[in-house]
Amino acid sequence: MNESPRPRFDADLIEKYGGEGPRYTSYPTAVQFSDTFSAEQWKDALDDSNRLPIPADLSLYVHVPFCSSPCFYCGCNRVITRSKTAAQEFLVHLEKELDLAAPHFDRDRKVRQVHLGGGTPTFLETAQIGQLMRLLRSRFSFAADAEIGLEVDPRSVTPADIRELKGIGFNRISIGIQDLDPEVQKAVNRIHDAALVASIIGAARAVRSWQAPGRDPRCRVRRPDPTEHEPAGRGTTPHRQNLEPRLWIEPRRKRWSRKSARSFPTLASS
């Protein structure tokens, strides 16, 4: 009788990576920030990037830090507020920062990717998101096929907002759904019912062509495969909640599959 191979543990490796690490969501990670790197050095670095033989295209990330309520698992850099004036002040400061940074990039360098993250980008009214995009577009040259995406909290948008976001130019959205089990939602202080999620996904599906030309979709919402087992754990899959059409929210750990995502717009749960 064959014995199962015994697991091998590398004590040195466990020792090396056994501690806390920086969150992968921030880059450069927090431990890379240092007071010894001055504003002048930063500007020099931006200017130097234009002098490369072939200056690189650009990706822009805007962190919108506001959230209406705290999710208890959250480790993001966020500000909990319900003040809408905070959003307008944020845009004023963002414009100032853009005025400082944008002139350091040659205008013939194309923006290939934009991402609004948070926080909750959809804390901003759709009109304010439109204003934000105009600030960016007026200072940078966008590639015609730029991927323009944002994170969407289903609690803070309506189907009409989704259509407006498409009109503003977004071609990728990431819908933040942690769990559909009401008990789990209550425990993590992030409550949205399946019908709400379905209405947002339905609106996104109705607005086709999310996928930026020439780019692979990164899709975490897909049709259930009848041969596939339920993910381990509680009954949190949407189709158990009578969410129609039958959708299966792919757990974070699973890799996206091109085959399974073929018939869906570019949606990604964050």
Ligand code: SF4
């Ligand atoms: S919405 Fe996102 S950033 Fe805001 S508290 Fe929840 S997890 Fe954190």
